[in-house]
Amino acid sequence: MIYLDYQATTPLAPEAREAMLAWLGGPESGTFGNPHSPHRMGRAAAAAVELAREQVAALFPPGGQVIFTGSATEALNLAIRCNTPVRAGEHTAFSAIEHAAVIDTVKAIGNWTELPVGPNGVIAPDVEMPKYVGLLCVMQVNNEIGTIQPIADMARRAKETGALLLVDGVQAAGKMALPQQADMIAVSAHKLHGPKGIGALWVRDGLSLTPHIEGGGQEQGLRSGTLSPALCAGFGAAAKLAVERRDEDAGHVEQLWHIARDAFSGWTLNGSAEHRWHGNLNIRKDGLDVARLMSECREVMFSAGSACASGSGRTSHVLRAIGLSDAQAKSSIRLGWGRYTTREGMQRACKLIIQAAESQA
Template sequence: MRIYLDYQATTPLDPAVREAMEPYWSDSFGNPHSEHRHGWQAAAGLDKARQDIAALVGADAEWTVFTSGATEANNLALKGVMEAAPAGRRRLVTLATEHSCVLESARALELRGYDLSVLPVQRNGIVDLGLLEETLGDDVALVSIMAVNNEIGVIQPMAEIGALARNCGALVHSDAAQAFGKVALDVQAMSLDLVSISAHKIYGPKGVGGLLVRPGTPVATQMHGGGQEGGGLRSGTLAPALIAGLGKAAQIAAARMDADRAHAENLWQLMLENLPAPHLINGDLERRWHGNLNISFPGVDGARLLADLRRVSVSSGAACASAAGRHSHVLNALGVPRDQAKASLRIGWGRFTTEEETEKAAEMISEAVAAQRRMAA
């Protein structure tokens, strides 16, 4: 029995998504940018996907610019906005707990001469709105804050963040890869100008995502060529099959959001009831997506625990950081002591996780933790 509990890294493909993609591998194979029947047939699928994606966040279809994923979308948002900003607005504001593609893009911009403010977070992982307000000024071009954190699952107060940014005339970007399709997002109510999304976080295919851009938002092109997307904002032939999968995944998410949330909350309680004490949960206990549990077991080595859990797929944090052998910058930003951070696991479940799998995984984690603690005693 192999149990998959790493839903923040990626999600399994929904069978309905696979079915929606199938025609674009065969009959509807045309280049969507070609002016003939085969091209128009493929382009129709793109139009439907734009509508389904935009509807999930209260936007219009014209907002959607397709990309290869959230990493490209985040790079395009940060670099594109900063390069297009007026001369008097040279500062980018973000958080220390952002995904590495946001932080690395921000640091790359700083090396080019732009100003950067990376704000700390509170112990619960939530932004300090008072500190954010103090930091903002008329030199800020962009505020970029992740809606739901990929490592600890906390939900940031995007409406309040958006209102503060609006007050100083700054644009607002949110990396919503972990939020899109899981929690309610409204680009108007939250004053969002740019939103990054990814298909494979919501039961869609890997290799496709998007940047939703409010019409009229100045963004400098980062990928030049045929200018296929966003009136020349992003070039490259689009992949109709992948985009159809993203659109279908968004459509399903819209219909299942309440059911998926209730299922995640049920498994959260079930998992915690069956995990061994003592343990510490990293991140706010209330303002969170309950499909993400970042938990530390005192007296346990997390890397060794992962090695012992041969039949449970979990992680010690972001997949990109784990692969590089780096410690979690998110837990560090929360002020989590190094030994507690090293004893942490990120456990994630979702739509296809069963109660039986959750209980069995908790049992196997408990056995592995107990074995380590016995050896250390």
């Protein structure tokens, strides 16, 4: 099996697994304490959580606090729903290629403005920014087509109108520097070789949010509920590893990018070739039956679009936003790779996909 769906999830790092196992002990282990309890076992669990918080904080710029959540989706909801400017009725602006966790949440609240992107999947520098925007939501690296947004420019424009900047950093965390200009940044552990079921929201110092979940006052009073030391420890270990291996991982990803680009040289790239994370290849071939392709390439795990929308039958809103027709969008595939993808695996996967595609001619 060759796994090329890193945008959907990543393999759990062995180091993260080991860190989690230490906090999944049985009754004789002494490692099952509630991190919010005052006794010795509780304090030990709390210390593990705070170590993990420090490790995760290293992913972010200085000058902020990390709030653990159950997912990046929850982190984005916390940032959007519990943000004073939004609650006051000002508009929230977002790019047309944001994740559904942003788009659906903003539209559920109301008072929103969608900012278009160009055919390259990047917000144009001269896009009009309404003056009544209180919150601007921009994804650093798009999960479907891998394009990188001009965060620094968007931050400058947000500040000119007095808006706060929320960055979806899920696909960027651990791979590149997260933006210093942001006011809030959401990330997910399982997109950087950590466990599923935990994410985080980084909040700039001095910024106040209203509570998201009431009932116990945990997580600085914003998100009540008992934290899982095991999930926190796994997240922390994965974050620490990502920081330590960032250059090494990036170099490996770059080598795999060239293998894939050379193999699919006759296919059309969706989105910018320049402003792009090279661990994402979203490509299309006119007339391609993607459902048949996936059925015939069972050895290769890849995506026909965003994992969150797979099986829905809907055309990707991201591919529509960059101007693709329904037929072009439905003839597109997404390949994603990373730390544990081998050169041999990439070469074989490309060969299998191309052979299956050519058999449809």
